[in-house]
Amino acid sequence: MTRSGQEYLEALRDGREIWLDGERVKDVTAHPAFRATAASFARIHDLAADPALRPVLVENGVHRAYAVPRSYEELVARRRAYKVCAEASFGFLGRTPDHMASGAAGFAAVPSVFTGEGFDGSEQALAFHRRLAEGDLHCAFTLTNPAEGAVRVVEERADGIVVRGAKTVGTGAVFADEILVGTIEPLAADDTEHAVTFAVPVDTPGLKLISRTSYEQQARSVFDQPLSSRYDENDALLVYADVFVPWERVLTYRDPATTAAIWWRTPAYLNFTHQSATRFWTKLEFLTGLAILITRSNGTDTLPAVTQAVGRLLGAVAQAKAFVLAAEASFEEVDGGRGGVRPGQEISFAQRIMAGELYPRAVQDIKLLAGSALIQLPAGGRDLLHPELGPLVRAYVRTPGDAAEDRIKLLKLAWDALGSEFAGRHEQYERFYQGAPHVYLTMQTWAGAAGDCEALARACLDGYDLETVK
Template sequence: MTRSGREYLAALRDGREVWLDGERVKDVTRHRAFRNTAASVAHLYDLAQSDEHRDVLTVDGVHRAYTVPRSREDLVARRAAYKVWSEASFGFLGRTPDYMAGGAAAFAAVPQVFTTGSFDGADNALALHRRLADDDLYCAFTITNPHSGEGEDDLVIRVVAEKDDGIVVSGAKMIGTGAVFADEVVVGTIEPLAPEDADHAVSFSVPTDTPGLTFVSRTSYEAQARGVFDNPLSSRFDENDSLLVCENVFVPWERVLTYRNVDATAAMWWQTPAYLNFVHQASTRFWTKLEFLTGLALLMTRTNGTYKLPPVTQAVGRLLGMVAQAKAFVLAAEASCEPVDGGRGGVAPGTEISYAQRIMAGELYPRAVREIKQLAGGAVIQLPASAEDLLHPELGPLVTKYLRAPGTAAEERIKLLKLAWDALGSEFAARHEQYERFYHGAPHVYLTMQTWAGGAEACENLAQACLDGYGLGTGQ
């Protein structure tokens, strides 16, 4: 049974160790840097219990993202659930609970990947899936290693001791997006490891209040927000990114997924449909985000009275084309779905299209932002410092008089432009542009992987067929 937003918030008050600005955060549900975003996540849980969305978001009492899809129709149903949640944050909450839920479902689809000659994590992977699904938990992950050089292996999470009932790990992982809001965190490594890196080849899932586990938050855009009117996105949808540090953290054996095996530690992401499931959720969210940004462009050009100018109309058409392109990748990945483990593990979105979506999204998002900034012009710069200017008895009438637009009251226009600036030009917006560029990894990684994903041979064969069709003796 899915839990309520209230139950989710109550679970966050567990004493987890979160640090921000040199301060230990006692309660993320009440702290000014996290409380609104926590409430936004809680709203997602409430949507799953609402009469309007229950049948879309859940099946047999669990969120659809936790189910193992058996057909294209199942993928379409799962995407419909992704769409509801992504629209609730206008695409700005990326690593919502349904993200890693898809990963856990992928583990359950091919549990044998976790079985090696020295350690069998298959039952643990299945137990992780059941636990997350049955208790409707929010699971985050940290899979990026800190940069280390020769002789600095102690920076990366590694096994420092082995006990009868579990292991002890120390070290760090980077970019724990959403981790401070999660119930559990999966710790692993997605990049290939060398055979001699067995000490670092470990994956596990632990509660976020585990002793010795510390989260060091980056700057909070929510904490810097003046309020919802002035910062409508950053004040409510700052999912945060944190450095995860383990200092002699004990992990019971039943929570270990891979152990001292470099192949299995990478295979859990690539030889299960985990990564493809991630892209399915992310591409749905990306489509939603472009819809939102394009809607902003439409509202601004109508307010500015420039909508019917030919160059503006063309720019809007280009943005709408980008939305259609993002949508097409989602639909194409579903239409080209592939059997998992010969069909025994259900189906997954098509690999070739899913990998190509990573290229499209990273390159398209900055173009879309740049296009909308051009349409916004200088209007997003000359704005009142805060809503207090509008409310002031003396200043308010001046602002109201001089910042209105034909047919649009000053308050309505300022509200729209502040939303646009928060999406396009604020520090929060800059983080999102950089994040979308690297959402699925660095370009040198995903561009290389696209070559392996399939399609190259067919392209080469078609060109070769043309060459084979004529020669020096071919008639004019």
């Protein structure tokens, strides 16, 4: 069953241990650092109740992201659901509930991968997928290890395990119902204490979430910071202080090979990429729309150089869209078809390269189109409302095409997307969204069609020899 936004918010009031700037946060739905973003996630849950959107978002009573696609058409249907969710935040919420939902569906497609030499987590993997789908739960995940003190098993009991340590970059974890903890990078064959995957509720005793600076809390108003005030999904350090995990929530255990394989031998990671590529496409659409509005407001939209720059941005949008459609069209069977289908691996992996390199260029291009207009802005909407300052601002900040209030509103939105601290986080986020470049570029060398490329070049070489020399 799908949940309403209000039901989602009520579930967040569970006593979870969130820390921000030395203060324990009692209620993320009420605290000024988190409440507006929590409300944004709630609105995404409410989308399923819209009669016009429900057929797109819901299949057999659960969110479509949880479905294991069996055909190209079902891949397309899932992407349409991703698109609706992405547009709700203009692409700025990267870890919406459908993200981990797609990963859980990947696990459920090939549960046999969870059967290792000494531990069988296949039933737990299926139960994890079923629990999230039936409860319409928002699950975050943490796969990145700190330089020291990564989560490890410190005790084994009859009823479960005890883990200790930390995980970093817990994006959206503050707003989640559960956290999936694992390791995606290869571990040494003898590093069994770190080779564990499990899922726990955020209110689990001993689990502390230490939040980074909240851009939402720093925002003066929605008018002044329209994105950071509502779509700051936050990132947190998660510390596990001897946390007990029941066996029924353990997916892999003391098995480095299986702990890594669940991401690469199931469709989980490619499902992630399908969802994130759809969100990235949506985000570029939004940024390009901003560029068009800014150039019109500046009165520069008909200049040849500006028209060409906008054309380049529109080309980038089409490129981002093309990767999504091509990954779907190049779909591959999973486990001989028994696990349905997944997006094509070669195109999906290549999308990571494109997105990490394209986003910073797009931001830079839009900044150039905006020019100094982004710098000389009134401090806030209060200036417009002030009885003495308001008339002055309205007289001197307007343009022939825009009244002062409309122009300031547009440029405040642009600065929040392009130049604010929130914007800087997003540029770095998109650069490393799918991992570090040295990782995904190396992976592309074996996932890409290197053999075909080499064969074509070799065919040309083989077509002539020294006898052609006269």
